[in-house]
Amino acid sequence: MTVTSAHSRTHSVPDFQALRRQDPELAEVLLGELHRQSTGLQLIAAENFTSPAVLAALGSPLANKYAEGYPGARHHGGCEFVDVAERIAMERAMALFGAQHANVQSHSGSSAVLAAYAALLKPGDTVLAMGLPYGGHLTHGSPANFSGRWFDFVGYGVEADSGLIDYEQVAALAKKHRPKAIVCGSISYPRHLDYAAFREIADEYGAYLIADAAHPIGLVAGGAAPSPVPYADVVCATTHKVLRGPRGGMILCGAGLAERIDRAVFPFTQGGAQMHTIAAKAVAFGEAATPAFAAYAHQVVANARVLAARLADEGFAITTDGTDTHLITADPAPLGVDGRTARGRLAAAGLVLDTCALPYGDQRGIRLGTAAVTTQGMGEAEMARIAVIFGAALREDPKARTEVLELTGRFPPYPG
Numbered sequence: 002m003t004v005t006s007a008h009s010r011t012h013s014v015p016d017f018q019a020l021r022r023q024d025p026e027l028a029e030v031l032l033g034e035l036h037r038q039s040t041g042l043q044l045i046a047a048e049n050f051t052s053p054a055v056l057a058a059l060g061s062p063l064a065n066k067y068a069e070g071y072p073g074a075r076h077h078g079g080c081e082f083v084d085v086a087e088r089i090a091m092e093r094a095m096a097l098f099g100a101q102h103a104n105v106q107s108h109s110g111s112s113a114v115l116a117a118y119a120a121l122l123k124p125g126d127t128v129l130a131m132g133l134p135y136g137g138h139l140t141h142g143s144p145a146n147f148s149g150r151w152f153d154f155v156g157y158g159v160e161a162d163s164g165l166i167d168y169e170q171v172a173a174l175a176k177k178h179r180p181k182a183i184v185c186g187s188i189s190y191p192r193h194l195d196y197a198a199f200r201e202i203a204d205e206y207g208a209y210l211i212a213d214a215a216h217p218i219g220l221v222a223g224g225a226a227p228s229p230v231p232y233a234d235v236v237c238a239t240t241h242k243v244l245r246g247p248r249g250g251m252i253l254c255g256a257g258l259a260e261r262i263d264r265a266v267f268p269f270t271q272g273g274a275q276m277h278t279i280a281a282k283a284v285a286f287g288e289a290a291t292p293a294f295a296a297y298a299h300q301v302v303a304n305a306r307v308l309a310a311r312l313a314d315e316g317f318a319i320t321t322d323g324t325d326t327h328l329i330t331a332d333p334a335p336l337g338v339d340g341r342t343a344r345g346r347l348a349a350a351g352l353v354l355d356t357c358a359l360p361y362g363d364q365r366g367i368r369l370g371t372a373a374v375t376t377q378g379m380g381e382a383e384m385a386r387i388a389v390i391f392g393a394a395l396r397e398d399p400k401a402r403t404e405v406l407e408l409t410g411r412f413p414p415y416p417g
Contacts, residue, residue, distance in 0.1 A: 040409050041351035042387065046216065046328050046370025047188075049245045050377070050414040051281075052288060058281035059247055069273045071263060083276040090279050093286035094251060097222055098230050102259035105282050106266050106274045107250030110215040110239040114140040115147060117235045117252060120265035121209045122181055124151045129174055129208070130184035131166075132156025134358050136330075138188050138213060155180065159190075159360050164321040166190070168198050175206045185229070186213025186237075189357045189368050191305075191324035193217075196232035212236045215250075217326055219243025219372070222289040223298020226326060234258060243301060243327050243372045245294075246285025249278050297375060301327045304371040307381040311388030320359065320366070330357055332366040336395050340365035343395060350394035351405035352387075377412040 021028040038050075051059075063083060069076040072084035087105065094103035107113035122128065128148075130141035135158045139146040142154025155178045157171045175183065185199045196212065203210040212229035218238035220226035229236050236253040240246035254262050267274070288294055302325070309329045313319050318332040333343040340356040344367060347354060357368035371384070379387075386408070393401040 035415075039413055039415070040406060041353050042405055042408065043373040043414075044352060044354040044369040044371075046355070046368055046372070047239075047242050048370075049219075049242060049372045051241075051245060051247060051285070053415070054284050054288070055245075055247055055281045058284050059277050061277050061280060063280050064275075064277035066276050067273050068276050070267065083274075083279075086276060086280045086283060087274070090283035090286060093283055093290065094253065097286050097290050098218075098228065098236075098253055100230050100236070100253035101256040102254050102262070104252040104254075104259075104262050104266050105240075105249075105279050106271060107237075107252060108271065108275060108278075109248070110213075110237060110250045111138075111140050112266075112270060113237040113239075113250035113252050114138075114211075114213060116262065116265040116270050117211050117237050118148065118152065118182075119269050120258065120261040121211070121235065122152060125153060126181040127153045127155060127178050128182045128184060129155050129157060129171070129178065129180040131187050131190070132158050135159050135360050136187035136189040136358070138186070138215075141184055141186075141213070161361050164360055165192060166194070168195065168202075171199070172202045172205075175202050175208065179206055180208050182209040182211055184211045184213055185233070186215065188216065189328065189330050191309075191326055191328040191330055192321055193227055193325045194229070196227060196229045200232040209234045213238075215239040216242055216328060219245060219289070220298050220302065220326060222286075223295045223301075225295075225298040225302050235262065240282045240285060243298065243370075244285060244289060245372070245376065246289075247278050247281035249275070249282055251282065300380065301371050301375045303381060304375050304379065304384045305329055308369075308371060308384040308388055311385045312391060315388050315392040317391075327370040327372050328368065329370070330359070330366055330368050332359055332364070333395065334364060336392075338395060340367050343367055346397060347391065347394045349397075350390065350401035351409070352391065352394055352401075373414070374412070377409075377414050379408070379412050383408060383412070 017028050066083050067077045068080050068083045072087050090105045091103045131137035140148045142149045160167045183203045185194050210233045212233035214229050217226045221228045240249045305324045305327050309319050309323050316336045320330045344356050354369040356365045359366040390401050390404045
């Protein structure tokens, strides 16, 4: 099945002619990046193509406005229009996710998590989160990150045979360490999380529950994944990835924590809001509330399931034996290569993706997602073809690059 992208097929990216006249050197960089995106298959799980409307908001006059504070309580004058833009973004986010409060100022997913920790924790507090070797994010306790330096993180893992989260282990670790907060979320876990189980464990041991929903939040918006909002005290997320908005973050919470969250974002961890990005978030939230986006989100999952199954047919070992989301993690070792070698050979053919840690081993696998190619209008038939191209690319068959160019020619991210 081939689906039509929810993007307008009659609009293209903004005209670069003015930039070419003013700064031809930078214009060539931007055009080069557009060419790169348009002639390869963008399979990085954290990336997507925004709509022309989102790009228009990002390049709008709101980029000129300083707006420290919140609507109705700014530190600068002249905020009457940016106040409206932020209120629209907040209202749309609350309606889209059924949340009592939304803070849309976070510059990234990491800054959203930082603010959540700042609102709920004190330095030295114990936090239980997915261990980095199993798919935890840098903000889940990496010693190179503020989280690992300021808090005492304890990591939970996955079952060795299935690759699924061991909820009994989560409960046992919570009982032993009595964390102040439990974080549920991952950068490479391809299955739905049992938010109710995490909530039960958090309640039993008196912990806050923080959902880091950066990856699944777009699927949640489209009704293709369970929502953490009814269960978590705080939900942190990005506005790009499957949600298909601008690069940025947001925080959802109940009314009781709204003031603490807002103060943790501004003035504790951030200064002035990026109003052009907030306007672009509002555009994306509006797009995500449409039936077209719901169809898109479900197609993302259908595509990922087909691609995972066909990659298994090509000889890849698929972690958790499949996926519930846009994410696929796989081990190419049965094909005689490691993750880094596989990524290099795939990149040479125009298949752009990441490596990732694999549970219970020192080797690295590959991580990919179907959000961007689904935005381009590709469906299950194209996923099956992409899997075959993967196999050819790992064999260093030059035909793989030709196949990628044929696909991207038929499904350009920005037609015209």
